[in-house]
Amino acid sequence: MARTACIGTGNVGRAWAVVFARAGHEVVLYDQDPAQVAAALPLIKVTLQQLHSEGLLEDGVDEILSRIRGCVTLAEAVGDAHHIQESVREDVEIKRAVASAIADLAPADAVIASSTSALPGSTFLxxxxxxxxxxxxxxxxPPSLIPLVELCTTGITSAEVMARTKAFMESLAMKPVVLNKEIDGFLLNRLQYTLVAEALHLVGEGYCSAADIDRVMTEGLALRWLSIGPFATAHLNATQGFAGFVAQLGPMMRKMGASAKTDYDWPQSLADEIHAEMAESFPVKDIxxxxxxxxxxxxxxxxxxxxGKSEQPK
Incomplete structure (x- = not known):
């Protein structure tokens, strides 16, 4: 089993530790604040107990937890690691410094992966x-619950490392997708933020409430997208498949695409109004x-x- 290191023990770093340990790997945690490492272990146990209660762990909670330990130096964390997952603060200068330190201390063949959600890897790796x-x-x-992981090259990442990391993620029961070149926000956030931007436009211009937008998703789109994505949804919505969908609805798609306001200049007052509406249903004190x-x-x-996958037509 591979020795893995989680650098940064916030929400994402702790969740990665669960992913690695439940797959049988040894995990070493490091954070520049030792108190964060100590606080991480009981929180990791809570996550493991939740997964166990849902029948999603093959091994016992204590057995998995025994594979995770904290350490006090970066050198100890990465010294003989095969895979290093960096999850420090989303600041390019901090990430550049941490990446340099990791690379200087880790084995030459160790994979160094960053959990960044927005920064292009070429800016700090x-x-x-x-x-x-x-x-x-x-x-x-959290990756401990959601299996998708986006693997993106820095432009000089070797093909062998991309393939090796994809195989490793699959062995962890993660579901990797591969980006062949960099783009801001990768895939998920570009899709998510584009949808949210148009949602702000619709609410901001008085077409509906924020709650109605959420209902459109949960009672409409999400029920199909739970099992199949937007391309497969379109394919199954037409007797002639995706080609028939585009032939029939393509002009409407282009018209709506042109009128959508993904660059909608929403004011702070709109954000405040939506916050107030959301807080009525989900009070901040109860988040x-x-x-x-x-x-x-x-x-x-x-x-x-x-x-659903087990019931798919043969």
């Missing part, structure tokens, strides 16, 4: 020793409890997905 072994591995928070509720729904959705 290409100056290090053996930069061809570094790439972005952007998860969806932790609502996050736990959300996580249970994510796990339920994954079960539904698995059941």
């Amino acid at each position: 290409t100056h290090i020793a053996q930069p061809e072994r570094a790439l972005v591995a952007h998860p969806v928070n 932790a409890a609502w996050q736990a509720w959300r996580d249970k729904r994510i796990l339920a959705a994954r079960k539904a997905q698995a059941e």
